[in-house]
Amino acid sequence: MMTHRWMMMIGLGSLLACDALGGGEDGADAAAKTEVAPAKVDAEKALAETEAEAKAKAKEAEAKEAAEGETKAAAPDETPDKVVVEETHTPVEPELAPMSRPEPPFVALAAPPFAQTLRREAPVTQGPRPTLEKIADKRNAIIDEDAWFRDLGLRMPTWEIPNPFTGAPGDLPPEIPATYQGVPIAKAIDGGDFSIAFHAADRLDVHQLVVRNKAGDVIAAFDLEAYRSTPKDDPAEAMFINQELRWAEVRDGVLLICSGHRTYAKSSGGLNAFITALELSTGELLWQSAPLVCNSGDFLVRDGWIITGYGFTAEPDFLFVLDAKTGEQVEKIKVKSGPEVILEKDGKLYVRTYDRNMEFELR
Template sequence: VSVEKNEIIDEHLWFRDNDLQLPAWNGGDAGRPDPGVPPVTGLGPARLVTLDGDVPIGVYPHHLAIFDAHGEPDLLYDLRAFAWAPSAEVGDEAFVEQEATWATVKGGVLYASIGHRTYAKSSHGKNAYLQAFDLPTGRMTWRSAPLVCNMRNFLVRGPVIVCGYGFTAEPDFLHLVDRSTGALLEKEPLKTGPDLVIERDGRLFVRTYDRDYVFEVR
């Protein structure tokens, strides 16, 4: 629908002017109520609590805490097995530790994005995955191709997941991923790397490094 340049540091105006709100909470949120989830023993307070799924999720670098309807920890997913790519560029080893960035539960499935925030070549292209886990068993049901999602959030909408990937001197895309298989269905080129995606009133608002996009939802 539209694309406009932004000032890079004016994210707060993007939220305000478009009446948007990220469905999450962290300790630095001013004016946002604490979702009432307690610290997890051994992990402490979550750095982020996502609120867009069936239940709240506490996001830690290498763990995801699933809370029940009463705000008590119900399940704990250990993601340390996914923290490192099989290989890395010499000298870049300290920069390629992959951490959870966003997670949501929909229909008994846990979806999570995991990656590092440096060049893809540093981990030989093995970065920025979406993964799905069966909630009752903890079994991973699929893992996307690499370089699919390094945004701060993603959006589960109907049969697809809206996410994106981009970085300095790398191609930048918005992606549609099949929710049941993790297969990449569509990719929309962007001018710069995508950071946030929020749906409101039948439109997708996508914040990138220096552009603000609006897409119609079909």
């Protein structure tokens, strides 16, 4: 009985609650609508936020894709798995080409004494003095010089220089340029460990020389203009008596040069055709020979001794042996005409003059 009455009271309370909300079903609908409205607003807000976030992410993805496209365009050869490592090293200076090597200016040397002089012995390594024994002396055809070289297997230790008149290119090695300080080359001597180039604007007035090592580096560059004229020159013969460089060799840091003019010795008072020894590094004069010992096309240096020659029309003709340490004459051999070429091969000395070919045993 009590339970029934309790249940009736609960039911009555529920009815009163419904009336308080608007009565019957209308009250329930209002309550539902009141609960749904905030939920709908929240859902719409969440949807808007989701759409905005999606748009932002889409823009971010587009920007990233565009950036990656620019990177690929800048480096089309790169692949994703390629790793580029930057190397760090000390830069190596490239080897200079012949034409770009430094060209120190010519050093002008003082006038020589034009007389036999010994200021200091040349530090030349010296062996036994050579002896010469003539084994052949016969006339040549004068114009058969090429055949003489060919038949004996001889050659002058020189390179052919370019000829601007004929256009012949010559055969200079790449380390020897055709000009130095703008002055054309006139002769190029193959001295083994060194090359010696004579330079002159006028090939009949050669007084500049350049010495290089095998790599082509300049060791010395001298201007010997002061060697051209002597105190005894005849002014009337001035145009014929410029004393030019004729030959040069390098031994043990010593530069040996032959210089002289191409006419009679009396035109310069007998002061002609010297060999002079210079310190290669400075140009200091060590000694000068007596005059009239060298107007040959070359001279030979053998074991610290110099074999050279002199001769001219109506003048005595000789081969000479000089001490390369002092310039002193140690032997003088009379010949029938002035030596022009002096070469050694297989223990023999071959000497060609204007009209004769000679051979000597060289011991």
